[in-house]
Amino acid sequence: MTAIEKDRDILARTLWGEARSESLTGQIAVAWTIRNRVNDGKAKSWWGEGYAGVCLKPYQFSCWNSNDPNFAFLSGAKPIPAGQLAQAQKAADLVMSGTELDPTGGATHYYATTMPKAPAWAVGAKQTLMLGHHVFFKDVP
Structure with a gap:
């Protein structure tokens, strides 16, 4: 698997x-928040390098935590339903290629509205978008 294929696979997962x-x-x-981290000047020192590095950075995306119920699917121990994976791959392709413009206005963070309360980092951050069950932010202190 090439580095680009790995980035696409990890981003889609x-x-x-x-x-x-x-x-x-x-x-x-959501993919654009990851791309914005990839393209951020501090990417190598803070966010990780490349899409895979950003996605797999410890404690940044909870789905990759080994105790998260999604981890078994992301690691390949359980299969991701084909149709759902195909949509995620399409989103990954559109963002990685730059075909779709950034709807988040440069967001580097988001949280799910299903969380019991907003994360502490959201205080003082600039909200850029609310879409579906996610709220997006930039300029996080």
């Missing part, structure tokens, strides 16, 4: 783990 119940547009927005 992350989108499935983080936003499988969202529309294609919602998954594109």
Whole structure:
């Protein structure tokens, strides 16, 4: 598997783990937060390098935590339903290629509205978009 294929696979799996119940547009927005981290000047020192590095950075995307119920699917121990994976792969392709523009306005963070309360980092951050069950932010202190 090439580095580009690995980036696409890890990004698509992350989108499935983080936003499988969202529309294609919602998954594109989540993918753009990852792309914005990839393209951020501090990417290598903080976010990780490349799509796979950003997605797999410990504690950044909970679906990759070994105790998360999604991990068995993301690691390949259980199969991701083909149709759901295909949509996540399409979102990954559209964002990685730059075909779809960033609907998040440069967001590098988001959280799911299903969380019991907003994360502490959201205080003082600039909300850029609310889409589906996710709220997107940039300029996180």
